[in-house]
Every structure is written in C-alpha cells, then in structure tokens.
Amino acid sequence: MTETRDLRIGDVARLVGTTPRTIRYYEEIGLLPDAGADRLAGAHRLYGEAEVERLREVMRLKALLGVSLDELKELIAAEDARAALRSQLRRDDVDPARRRQLLVEALGHLERQLELVHRRQGELGKLEADLAERRRRVRRRMRELDDEGVVSEPGPAGGAGPPDAEAAEVGRR
Amino acid sequence: MTETRDLRIGDVARLVGTTPRTIRYYEEIGLLPDAGADRLAGAHRLYGEAEVERLREVMRLKALLGVSLDELKELIAAEDARAALRSQLRRDDVDPARRRQLLVEALGHLERQLELVHRRQGELGKLEADLAERRRRVRRRMRELDDEGVVSEPGPAGGAGPPDAEAAEVGRR
DNA sequence: TAAGAACTTGACGTTCACGTAAGCTCCGCG
DNA sequence: CGCGGAGCTTACGTGAACGTCAAGTTCTTA
Numbered sequence: 388m389t390e391t392r393d394l395r396i397g398d399v400a401r402l403v404g405t406t407p408r409t410i411r412y413y414e415e416i417g418l419l420p421d422a423g424a425d426r427l428a429g430a431h432r433l434y435g436e437a438e439v440e441r442l443r444e445v446m447r448l449k450a451l452l453g454v455s456l457d458e459l460k461e462l463i464a465a466e467d468a469r470a471a472l473r474s475q476l477r478r479d480d481v482d483p484a485r486r487r488q489l490l491v492e493a494l495g496h497l498e499r500q501l502e503l504v505h506r507r508q509g510e511l512g513k514l515e516a517d518l519a520e521r522r523r524r525v526r527r528r529m530r531e532l533d534d535e536g537v538v539s540e541p542g543p544a545g546g547a548g549p550p551d552a553e554a555a556e557v558g559r560r
Numbered sequence: 561m562t563e564t565r566d567l568r569i570g571d572v573a574r575l576v577g578t579t580p581r582t583i584r585y586y587e588e589i590g591l592l593p594d595a596g597a598d599r600l601a602g603a604h605r606l607y608g609e610a611e612v613e614r615l616r617e618v619m620r621l622k623a624l625l626g627v628s629l630d631e632l633k634e635l636i637a638a639e640d641a642r643a644a645l646r647s648q649l650r651r652d653d654v655d656p657a658r659r660r661q662l663l664v665e666a667l668g669h670l671e672r673q674l675e676l677v678h679r680r681q682g683e684l685g686k687l688e689a690d691l692a693e694r695r696r697r698v699r700r701r702m703r704e705l706d707d708e709g710v711v712s713e714p715g716p717a718g719g720a721g722p723p724d725a726e727a728a729e730v731g732r733r
Numbered sequence: 734t735a736a737g738a739a740c741t742t743g744a745c746g747t748t749c750a751c752g753t754a755a756g757c758t759c760c761g762c763g
Numbered sequence: 764c765g766c767g768g769a770g771c772t773t774a775c776g777t778g779a780a781c782g783t784c785a786a787g788t789t790c791t792t793a
Contacts, residue, residue, distance in 0.1 A: 397769065407770080412751060429758060431770055451680070451687055453626045456750075472719055483705060490702045497695045504688045507624070511684065515677045522670045529663045532656060568790090570739065580740080585781060602788060604740055629780075 392435035396422075403442050410442065417536045418445060420470075437473075441466050452503050462503075465496030477528055565608035569595075572607045576615050583615065591618060591633055595645075610646075614639050625676050635676075638669030 396407045413419040414432075419442065422432040422457055444466065470543045475486065569580045586592040587605075592615065593604040617639065621631055641662045648659065 417619050429771055447687060453683055487705055490698055497691055501691050504684060506692065508684055510624055511677060511681055514620060518674050519669055525667050532660055559661055602741055
C-alpha cells in the first residue's frame with residue numbers, strides 16, 4: 388500500500404475540478420513537483436493519491452487566502468516537508484536530527500498558514516459585523532416607513548401615503 | 561455640511577491606498593460612478609467622503625471575497641441603492657413607494673453579500689480546523705521523537721537531540 | 734500672471750494565470 | 764497490429780486588472 392500512482396493528468400484534473408493545462412502550468416512554475424523527474428521525455432505523467440491531495444490543498448489555499456501562485460509556492464513548502472518525511476519513513480532512513488528538522492519546518496509553515504487564516508477570519512468577521520449592522524438599519528428604516536404610512540399598501544400600486552414630509556430621521560452616513 | 565467633494569483623485573488614491581489609474585479604471589468599467597458626469601470635459605474629478613467610503617468598500621469586498629470586478633459590480637449595487645436613497649432625501653423627494661423599493665433592493669444586496677461572507681467563513685473555518693489538526697499531529701510526533709531518543713544515541717554531527725528550543729534555523733534553496 | 738505640480742484623455746505595454754492550436758507520441762482495445 | 768483517444772511539448776493567444784508614457788490642460792500658489 389505504498390503508493391499507487393496510476394492516475395493520469397486528465398483523471399486528476401477531473402478529480403479536483405480543474406484542467407490538465409493548469410496542472411502542467413503549476414508544475415512548470417514549481418508549485419507542484421515534477422510529476423516524474425524520472426519519466427523519460429515524452430512519457431505520460433503519473434499521479435497518486437498524495438499528489439491529488441496536494442493539488443487540492445493548493446487550490447484551496449489559493450481560493451481562500453487569495454494569494455498569488457508565487458506566494459503560494461512559499462506557503463505550501465509545508466507539503467514539501469511532509470513529503471520528505473514520508474519518503475524518509477519509507478526508506479527507513481531514520482536520522483533523528485534530520486527528522487526533527489523536517490518536523491520543525493513543517494510546523495513553521497503550518498503556523499504561517501494559520502496566521503494568514505486567522506488574519507483573514509478577523510477581517511471577514513469585521514466585514515460581517517458591518518454588513519449585519521447595515522442590514523439592521525435598513526430593516527429598521529423599512530419598519531418605520533411601513534408604520535408611518537397609513538394602513539395597508541403592500542403592492543407597487545400608485546397611491547401610496549400622504550405627502551407627509553416629516554419624520555426625516557436618517558441614520559447619518 | 562451636505563457634501564464637500566474637495567478631494568482630487570490623487571488624494572483619494574492615497575487615502576485608500578491605491579493609484580489614480582485604478583480609480584479611473586474602476587470608473588471606466590462602471591464600478592464607480594462617473595465622478596462628475598457634470599464635470600466639463602478635461603476638468604479634474606472631485607470626490608467627497610461618500611465616494612471614498614464606497615471605494616474602500618469595493619476594495620474590501622474585492623480582497624476578502626475574491627470576486628472579479630465584474631461580479632463586484634453586481635454585488636455593490638447595494639451602494640447604488642443607498643446613494644439613491646440619500647440623494648432622494650436631499651431633494652426631499654419623498655415618494656414612500658419608491659423609498660420602500662430602494663430599501664428592499666439594498667436589503668437584498670446586503671443579504672447576498674452576507675451569504676457570500678458566511679460561505680467563506682465556513683470554508684475558512686474548515687481550513688483552520690484542518691491546519692490546527694495537522695499542527696497537533698506534527699507536535700505530537702515531535703514530542704515522541706524527542707522523548708524516545710533522549711539519551712540513547714548522540715546525533716551524527718553536533719549535539720542533535722534534546723528538546724532544546726531552537727537549533728534548526730534552515731536556509732534551504 | 735507665470736510656473737509647476739497634479740490632472741486629463743488616449744493609447745499601448747505588462748503580468749498573471751491560464752486557454753488553445755499544432756504536430757507528434759504513447760497507451761489501452763478489439 | 765492498427766487505431767483512436769488521451770498526453771506530450773512548444774508556442775502563441777487571451778482576458779482581467781491595471782502600469783506607463785505622451786501631449787496637452789487645469790489648479791494652485793508665489
């Protein structure tokens with residue numbers, strides 16, 4: 388159950404909801420590892436579950452954090468550390484110092500990502516509060532308008548209320 | 561103190577942290593209202609606090625929701641309704657039916673924005689949970705590593721081993 | 734009123750993130 | 764074994780979102 392790597396680029400694209408071109412492009416700019424540095428020129432790229440996961444992560448971070456692919460390259464270096472760890476484990480190359488270093492690296496990157504996520508959550512929270520507040524005000528003004536106007540008058544029919552030109556209490560700005 | 565409109569495009573740009581070109585571009589594509597449809601050809605654009613606010617809102621939504629300027633145009637239609645309301649109030653053109661319609665419109669747009677914000681918050685929350693979980697695992701593995709080989713074997717080079725705080729500043733690449 | 738900074742329109746250039754087309758190659762199948 | 768569909772490389776094209784340059788104009792201030 389080591390790693391299967393029996394998916395081709397089109398399969399992967401369909402799995403994660405993108406196009407082969409995009410996957411090749413990501414590889415080209417170094418966002419994804421060369422899917423077959425071993426692969427003899429001209430042969431098909433082959434992927435396993437691990438690279439599908441990584442691509443998913445890339446797309447998720449891109450969408451949610453709104454960073455450029457270049458910035459993303461820095462960010463997802465955590466995946467590199469994870470991959471290195473895994474391949475190290477498979478080769479039972481258990482140099483504890485090296486392993487610790489990889490873990491420290493991964494931890495650092497995870498913390499950077501979390502930092503970004505938290506910043507964004509904060510801003511989104513503020514935005515939500517502002518929008519909710521504005522909604523509250525609009526609702527209040529609507530209530531006031533409906534109350535003050537005479538009885539019944541639901542539809543967009545003409546008529547409407549009397550030229551009652553007062554009650555101009557408006558939430559400034 | 562109705563509206564001052566004594567800011568020029570460069571001032572506004574500095575205030576909100578962008579460039580004049582961007583502001584003109586936003587106007588060009590209809591994201592911002594023609595800052596002076598009245599303005600005789602060739603004269604300087606003039607802005608007031610209201611348009612500065614709107615621009616800020618535009619940039620905030622763009623950054624936080626990651627939508628295209630085209631989608632943004634739909635989204636911020638709420639601002640148009642608000643502007644309409646205000647200008648209506650200034651001209652004490654108080655047709656209650658029209659006012660109600662504007663309020664309904666604004667409410668709808670606010671709700672769409674909130675919907676988007678909530679969706680995004682959900683996804684960000686999930687991402688945060690995933691990242692935190694991974695961090696937890698990395699930390700656990702690091703603890704295990706440190707506990708297990710504490711005195712049994714010295715590393716290959718230098719003092720590798722003890723849970724010493726920071727010995728691994730990496731400058732790879 | 735003269736100078737110079739900031740602005741105007743118009744047009745072309747640029748970067749990012751892919752799309753698309755061409756010509757050739759590889760791989761599963763009948 | 765042949766063939767059709769997916770993949771490969773190379774290269775040029777594209778839309779979004781501005782940047783930049785030029786030539787002229789408008790505002791402000793000394």
